[in-house]
Amino acid sequence: MSSSQSLQPHNFKDLLDSVEAFLFDCDGVIWKGDELIDGASQTLDMLRSKGKKLVFVTNNSWKSRTQYAEKFKSLGISVSPDEIFSSSFAAAMYLKVNNFPSQNKVYVIGGDGILDELQLAGFTAFGGPGDADKTIDWKQSGFFEHDKSVGAVVVGIDPKINYYKLQYGTLCIRENPGCLFIATNRDAVGHMTASQEWPGAGCMVAAMCGSTQKEPVVVGKPSTFMMDFLLEKFNLSCSKMCMVGDRLDTDILFGQNAGCKTLLVLSGCTTQSDLQDPSNNIQPDYYATKVSDMLDLSRA
Amino acid sequence: MSSSQSLQPHNFKDLLDSVEAFLFDCDGVIWKGDELIDGASQTLDMLRSKGKKLVFVTNNSWKSRTQYAEKFKSLGISVSPDEIFSSSFAAAMYLKVNNFPSQNKVYVIGGDGILDELQLAGFTAFGGPGDADKTIDWKQSGFFEHDKSVGAVVVGIDPKINYYKLQYGTLCIRENPGCLFIATNRDAVGHMTASQEWPGAGCMVAAMCGSTQKEPVVVGKPSTFMMDFLLEKFNLSCSKMCMVGDRLDTDILFGQNAGCKTLLVLSGCTTQSDLQDPSNNIQPDYYATKVSDMLDLSRA
Numbered sequence: 140m141s142s143s144q145s146l147q148p149h150n151f152k153d154l155l156d157s158v159e160a161f162l163f164d165c166d167g168v169i170w171k172g173d174e175l176i177d178g179a180s181q182t183l184d185m186l187r188s189k190g191k192k193l194v195f196v197t198n199n200s201w202k203s204r205t206q207y208a209e210k211f212k213s214l215g216i217s218v219s220p221d222e223i224f225s226s227s228f229a230a231a232m233y234l235k236v237n238n239f240p241s242q243n244k245v246y247v248i249g250g251d252g253i254l255d256e257l258q259l260a261g262f263t264a265f266g267g268p269g270d271a272d273k274t275i276d277w278k279q280s281g282f283f284e285h286d287k288s289v290g291a292v293v294v295g296i297d298p299k300i301n302y303y304k305l306q307y308g309t310l311c312i313r314e315n316p317g318c319l320f321i322a323t324n325r326d327a328v329g330h331m332t333a334s335q336e337w338p339g340a341g342c343m344v345a346a347m348c349g350s351t352q353k354e355p356v357v358v359g360k361p362s363t364f365m366m367d368f369l370l371e372k373f374n375l376s377c378s379k380m381c382m383v384g385d386r387l388d389t390d391i392l393f394g395q396n397a398g399c400k401t402l403l404v405l406s407g408c409t410t411q412s413d414l415q416d417p418s419n420n421i422q423p424d425y426y427a428t429k430v431s432d433m434l435d436l437s438r439a
Numbered sequence: 440m441s442s443s444q445s446l447q448p449h450n451f452k453d454l455l456d457s458v459e460a461f462l463f464d465c466d467g468v469i470w471k472g473d474e475l476i477d478g479a480s481q482t483l484d485m486l487r488s489k490g491k492k493l494v495f496v497t498n499n500s501w502k503s504r505t506q507y508a509e510k511f512k513s514l515g516i517s518v519s520p521d522e523i524f525s526s527s528f529a530a531a532m533y534l535k536v537n538n539f540p541s542q543n544k545v546y547v548i549g550g551d552g553i554l555d556e557l558q559l560a561g562f563t564a565f566g567g568p569g570d571a572d573k574t575i576d577w578k579q580s581g582f583f584e585h586d587k588s589v590g591a592v593v594v595g596i597d598p599k600i601n602y603y604k605l606q607y608g609t610l611c612i613r614e615n616p617g618c619l620f621i622a623t624n625r626d627a628v629g630h631m632t633a634s635q636e637w638p639g640a641g642c643m644v645a646a647m648c649g650s651t652q653k654e655p656v657v658v659g660k661p662s663t664f665m666m667d668f669l670l671e672k673f674n675l676s677c678s679k680m681c682m683v684g685d686r687l688d689t690d691i692l693f694g695q696n697a698g699c700k701t702l703l704v705l706s707g708c709t710t711q712s713d714l715q716d717p718s719n720n721i722q723p724d725y726y727a728t729k730v731s732d733m734l735d736l737s738r739a
Contacts, residue, residue, distance in 0.1 A: 173579045275598060277631045279473045298575060298602045300646075305600070305638045309628070313636075327652050328609070331577045336613075338605045338650035345649025346600075350638035352627050 143403065143414065146427040151436040154425065158400060159379040160192035162369070164360075165207075166199060167385035167407020168430060172333040175214045176406050178431025183216060185434050192373060193222060196382070198359040198389060200227040200295030200323035200340065203255035224368065226323035226340075226359030227252035230293045231260035232368060233321060233358045243290030246311050248304045248343055249297045249323065257293070264293075266307065271299035275306060285310040294347050294355065295323035296340040298331075309350040320351065324359030326389060330407065360384075361392035383430065385409055387421040400424050404432075443703065443714065446727040451736040454725065458700060459679045460492035462669070464660075465507075466499060467685035467707020468730060472633040475514045476706050478731025483516060485734050492673060493522060496682075498659040498689060500527040500595030500623035500640065503555035524668065526623035526640075526659030527552035530593045531560035532668060533621060533658045543590030546611050548604045548643055549597045549623065557593070564593075566607065571599035575606060585610040594647050594655065595623035596640040598631075609650040620651065624659030626689060630707065660684075661692035683730060685709055687721040700724050704732075 144150055163169060169179045183193060195207070195218065202210065204220040204227075211218040230253055234245070239262065247253050247267040257264040275283065289311040297304070311318050326339035344355055358364045366377065373380075377398040384390020385407025394401035401423035405411055413419060414426060427433065444450055463469060469479045483493060495507070495518060502510065504520040504527075511518040530553055534545070539562065547553050547567040557564040575583065589611040597604070611618050626639035644655055658664045666677065673680075677698040684690020685707025694701035701723035705711055713719060714726060727733065 172577075275637075277472070277598065277637070279633050281632060282634055283632075283637075298577065300600065300602055300605070302598045302600055302638065305642055309638050309642075313628075325649070327650055328613075332581060332583075333579055334582055337575075337577070337583075338602065338609050338646075342605055342609075342646045342650035346638075346642050346646035349625070349645025350627050350642035 143422045143424065143426045146402065146425045146432055146436065148436055148439050150425060151433065154381060154400065154402070155189065157379070158191070158381045159375055160194060160373055161186055162194045162196050162380055162382045162394070162399065164384035164386070164390045165195055165197045166330055168383060168404055169195070169216070170214060171330050171407070174333050176429055178429065178434055180214070180216050182430045182434040185437050194224060194369060195222055196224045196360065196365060196393075198226045198324035198326055198340070199329065200225060200230065200253050200359070201250040202227065202252040203259075204228055205255070206252060224365050225252065225256070226295065227256040229358035229365050230295070230321055230323050231256040231262065233356065233364060234262060234291060235260050239291060242288070244286055244288050245291045245293055246286070246289045246308055247293050248300065248308050248347070249293065249295030253293055253295050253323065266304060268299065270304050270307065271301070273301065273303040275303050283310065285314070287315055289315055289318060291319035291321055292347070293321045293323065294340065294344050296329070297343050300343050300346070305346055305350060308347055312347070312351045312353060320347065320353050320355040322355035322357045324389065325357055326386070328408070336408065360389040361396055363393065363397045366397045387414070387419060387423070391421050391423045394423070395421070402427060404429050406430070443722045443724065443726045446702065446725045446732055446736065448736055448739050450725060451733065454681060454700065454702070455489065457679070458491070458681045459675055460494060460673055461486055462494045462496050462680055462682045462694070462699065464684035464686070464690045465495055465497045466630055468683060468704055469495070469516070470514060471630050471707070474633050476729055478729065478734055480514070480516050482730045482734040485737050494524060494669060495522055496524045496660065496665060496693070498526045498624035498626055498640070499629065500525060500530070500553050500659070501550040502527065502552040504528055505555070506552060524665050525552065525556075526595065527556040529658035529665050530595070530621055530623050531556040531562065533656065533664060534562060534591060535560050539591060542588070544586055544588050545591045545593055546586075546589045546608055547593050548600065548608050548647070549593065549595030549640070553593055553595050553623065566604060568599065570604050570607065571601070573601065573603040575603050583610065585614070587615055589615055589618060591619035591621055592647070593621045593623065594640065594644050596629070597643050600643050600646070605646055605650060608647055612647070612651045612653060620647065620653050620655040622655035622657045624689065625657055626686070628708070636708065660689040661696055663693065663697045666697045687714070687719060687723070691721050691723045694723070695721070702727060704729050706730070
């Protein structure tokens with residue numbers, strides 16, 4: 140395993156020359172919570188001005204692609220929904236490419252982003268925010284009903300997680316023959332606010348693994364499921380792409396799994412000492428303090 | 440691995456002659472939800488009349504030992520709190536034998552049973568039902584405060600699980616140096632009502648593993664932590680005990696781990712085909728349809 144190089148004038152030039160598309164993670168790379176990371180907008184402008192294609196690959200399933208485009212706009216960055224690949228979209232595309240029967244329903248533990256993307260793809264989905272206030276009752280005479288036509292349970296980050304949803308999803312997976320168990324991603328924690336990390340989708344997904352004793356199909360990073368869509372869209376080989384992210388075990392691993400170049404930025408959840416710790420066995424090609432290091436280097 | 444024997448007149452006599460204490464699981468063995476299993480009460484009377492010691496070892500942390508004794512009483516069975524070893528009690532005893540500093544606090548994800556046992560043992564505990572209605576807010580300016588003096592997080596079954604509790608416990612484990620992570624048990628599901636299984640403590644424990652990326656100390660079955668207390672109490676060798684339970688991966692494994700004889704009853708979550716499935720590698724010494732098979736055999 141070779142160790143990572145700090146991004147410098149000479150290797151940045153090599154990177155720019157060899158890469159035609161930059162794939163960006165968002166949280167911890169472009170923004171932290173609702174705050175834009177310093178210089179991110181100008182860096183994206185610089186890369187576009189050099190003819191590079193930009194794609195935003197995010198594990199956060201809370202929003203749909205349209206909602207993500209609105210978030211970019213609110214931060215002063217113009218991005219088309221077509222440039223956004225969220226794990227909510229990935230979950231819908233996974234069902235689509237696997238010919239999920241349209242008469243079957245999808246139960247969602249997660250946010251509106253997943254429900255919206257599933258409905259856009261033509262599926263009938265329920266649960267999510269609609270089950271946020273539901274409670275259970277362990278009355279002996281009671282019976283918890285669930286829909287036998289549910290053929291997939293999609294689990295993403297859910298700040299309104301409750302026992303009702305966990306029981307609903309568990310019954311579908313344990314009792315509906317062939318029911319799929321799909322995780323948008325398994326991030327342990329994420330920067331849901333600028334100053335702190337909070338339990339991520341990995342928490343809700345693990346809860347469902349605990350009760351079902353099954354492992355999910357993961358569609359977000361570091362799974363390369365999304366890469367098939369990117370390849371088709373851009374008609375580029377993976378070696379002409381660079382994945383830029385703040386997490387070793389999702390972003391960088393995703394890039395490496397797909398055969399992309401990889402750039403770690405230290406503006407999110409990974410520090411330089413995490414990167415250089417002997418226990419870390421994921422080494423990106425390059426690392427930089429933040430995306431705008433590329434802007435500085437392009438002016439150097 | 441030898442396969443299990445069905446309990447019959449000859450081997451039941453051998454079992455009775457060789458065993459001085461019977462350890463019973465409760466759910467699926469003595470009762471299902473709030474319904475007594477047919478013949479359980481008379482079977483316990485018969486064993487007591489033959490001079491056998493009885494102990495009830497339950498992974499359900501929802502109740503304290505006193506609350507369990509009340510449940511037995513409500514079902515017409517007289518049991519002393521001293522005969523009950525619940526995983527709520529085990530969690531408190533784990534802290535006690537490990538000299539947990541009394542100035543440190545314990546955060547609880549679970550029920551009053553855990554809080555009661557911790558307080559009886561002299562510890563300061565909070566969380567649990569008191570945090571059932573708390574919500575979180577991902578406002579950018581907000582900050583989720585947690586008590587830096589929390590030195591242990593105890594996780595058990597929690598039908599009021601929510602994101603607030605998950606974030607609280609996660610911050611304690613990730614940010615308070617040396618904070619212990621204790622699981623009452625990891626049962627995937629349990630018969631919280633007579634007709635259906637519901638997510639068990641394994642669901643909440645897994646959620647915390649997902650967000651903390653740490654593994655807990657498990658104090659309930661199949662961990663043999665409780666066995667030290669039983670040995671001290673009865674001054675018996677484990678080979679003179681028989682563990683009676685309905686779960687292979689907790690009850691029977693617990694008995695085997697401790698060197699007890701083991702009797703599986705098919706009145707709970709395990710069927711005869713589960714037992715005899717080639718994928719099952721946990722074989723009890725004996726199996727019976729329900730505890731009252733012992734009563735029938737004693738009369739034969």
